[in-house]
Amino acid sequence: MQLVNLKDATQQVSFTTAVKTGLGRNQGVFFPKQLSKLENIDALLEKPFVERSAEVLSHLIGDELPKDTLAEMVASAFNFPAPLKQIGDKQYCLELFHGPTLAFKDFGGRFMAECIGLFNQGERVTILTATSGDTGAAVAHAFYNKPNVDVVILYPEGKISLAQQKLFTTLGGNIHCYAVEGSFDDCQALVKQAFLDDEMKEKLGLNSANSINISRLVAQVCYYFEAVAQLPVEQRGNVHVSVPSGNFGNVCAAMIAAALGLPIANLSATTNQNDTVPRYMASGEWSPNATLESLSNAMDVSKPNNWPRVETMLDRGDFDKHEFYSRSVSESRTQAVMKEIAASGYVMEPHTAIALEGLTLDKTESAVGICLATAHPAKFKSSVEEVLGQEIAMPSVLQDALDKKCLAEPMKADYTQLKAAVFAKLL
Ligand SMILES: *Cc1c(COP(=O)(O)O)cnc(C)c1O
Numbered sequence: 001m002q003l004v005n006l007k008d009a010t011q012q013v014s015f016t017t018a019v020k021t022g023l024g025r026n027q028g029v030f031f032p033k034q035l036s037k038l039e040n041i042d043a044l045l046e047k048p049f050v051e052r053s054a055e056v057l058s059h060l061i062g063d064e065l066p067k068d069t070l071a072e073m074v075a076s077a078f079n080f081p082a083p084l085k086q087i088g089d090k091q092y093c094l095e096l097f098h099g100p101t102l103a104f105k106d107f108g109g110r111f112m113a114e115c116i117g118l119f120n121q122g123e124r125v126t127i128l129t130a131t132s133g134d135t136g137a138a139v140a141h142a143f144y145n146k147p148n149v150d151v152v153i154l155y156p157e158g159k160i161s162l163a164q165q166k167l168f169t170t171l172g173g174n175i176h177c178y179a180v181e182g183s184f185d186d187c188q189a190l191v192k193q194a195f196l197d198d199e200m201k202e203k204l205g206l207n208s209a210n211s212i213n214i215s216r217l218v219a220q221v222c223y224y225f226e227a228v229a230q231l232p233v234e235q236r237g238n239v240h241v242s243v244p245s246g247n248f249g250n251v252c253a254a255m256i257a258a259a260l261g262l263p264i265a266n267l268s269a270t271t272n273q274n275d276t277v278p279r280y281m282a283s284g285e286w287s288p289n290a291t292l293e294s295l296s297n298a299m300d301v302s303k304p305n306n307w308p309r310v311e312t313m314l315d316r317g318d319f320d321k322h323e324f325y326s327r328s329v330s331e332s333r334t335q336a337v338m339k340e341i342a343a344s345g346y347v348m349e350p351h352t353a354i355a356l357e358g359l360t361l362d363k364t365e366s367a368v369g370i371c372l373a374t375a376h377p378a379k380f381k382s383s384v385e386e387v388l389g390q391e392i393a394m395p396s397v398l399q400d401a402l403d404k405k406c407l408a409e410p411m412k413a414d415y416t417q418l419k420a421a422v423f424a425k426l427l
Contacts, residue, residue: 001061003030003214006308015061019115019215022208023195030214031309032060035318037261045229045236049082050075052229053222059260060218065118073118074222077110082223084230084370087346091359094227095373100397101137101167102376103298104250107223108216109138115215116207117146126204126426127151128194130187132246133160133298134375137167139209140175150426151209153177154187154418157410160297163379163398170404176425182413183291185303193415200419204426210247212305220253225262227370240266240367242359244351244374245326246299248277248306255310259318266367268325269310270358272296272350275328277307295334295350295383298375325362329354335387342388348373349380350387 003018005011007028013021018030038044038059044052054071061070080098087093099106116125125148129139136153143151153168157179169177180187191208194200209216228236241264243251251269258264271278272294280286288302314321329337337353337360348356355371363369377384378394385391394402411417 001064002033004033005029006031006312015064015214016119019112019213020119020207022206022210022213023192027192027195029212029305029308031312035256035259037259039261041261041263045225049222049226049229050078052225053078056222056225056260057218060221060256069118073111073114077114077219078107078222080106082226084227085346087341087344090235090368092227092231092368092370093346093352093356093373094223094370096223097373097376097379099138100141101134102379102395102398103134103138104220104223104372104374105134105138106142108219108249109135109142109209111219112139112209112213112215113142113146116143116149120148120205123148124205125149125207127207127209128154128191129209130154130184130191131160131168132156132184132301133164134379135210136177137164140168140171144171144175145173149174150204151175152422154180154190154411155408156184156187157181159183159293159300161380161382163381163402165408166401166404166406167398169406169408170401172407176422177408178411178418178421179408180411180413184300185291186413188303188305190413190415190418194418197419200422204422210305217249217253217256217306217309220250221257221260224254224257224264228262228264231368235368236263238265238367239263240268240359240363240369242268242270242355242362242369242371244296244299244355244358244372245269245271245277246274246301246304248304248310250372250374252306252309252313255313255319259313266323266325266362267319268327268355268358268362270354271326271328272299272334272354273328273330274300274302276302277304278326278328281326294331295380295387296354298351299354325358327358327361329357333357338384338387342390347377347384347388347392349375349377349384351375
């Protein structure tokens, strides 16, 4: 796989290098130079999830990774299902929350851990990542107790749910957490700054686990195939997928899947009130506002890192511009949708409800709709219970984490402080 730095086309790297470096020169993200179609989509859709995923990834990554190695990596990373549930007439919900940390980030996090384990044998690695809520837990669990790996996680203090936070701050061992006084964008800016610091990079063997890292994105491509594979054959002709979007990694993966030939006719990237992209699509002007706090905190992002990748695909014609939609959903509509769908017997947390609203508003009558359920409702227990006025059950993994002590240390949104703290801890 040949990848190009989207800010400096002279930097072209292999998949291995892209995974090991994370971010390219000038803070540019890497993206495949070209995407070619799979030929045997129908036959592929008949295969089981793990086997099909290995084939999709092999097509994307190419001969850099032997097929049987890839098959083993996929088998250990994707050891939980992604069921497609019918929620209405020609309406489905793809449940991506059956992994160890109950959000879709487990797919990318676990596959990335497999890649790092393979590529960095013996070398020391420090994974530095900012989390808007769910990446932290997925990455922490994927790398917990792995040899030669330390994980440093920055999260915006008080801006993520207790369940989200406790899933990673209670692990200890090689997982080091900092509660940053600021927003997710502040955390993301600190991570970007660390990658510009050669001393940090060299002494720690720095890598990022954000959706900047291409290994996470390619892993996510696989569950879009799994969604279509679970549709009745006669419903695969006109599929509209809605993705609740924050950093725009997940929708980027959907677009890659479509570019490989998966029949996704229309795509909605639906945001909360942090609406930089919907405004950009309408006006052509990129003008991020200050990040606002919302019920769907994992989408409280105003400078989405993956937008350059999405825009590249739209510009290159990998996906038809006219079939891509992005709108923003208000807090009050989010709550109303949660109530409406609960009345029909399906409980959604706020991110998923936003995807459903995008689908309802963007989809044509005849299309088959799939909205992505990106997290388990219990991960947002207090807000879900408050909105619905009903109690929801707590899975045991979450209850166990909630009962443990938070080991995170407080930190200002200040790079000097971050560097000193991390050096003191790890060198
Ligand atoms: C991370 C996350 C999102 C946003 O996904 P992006 O890839 O950042 O757009 C949506 N919902 C949940 C529950 C998440 O954890």
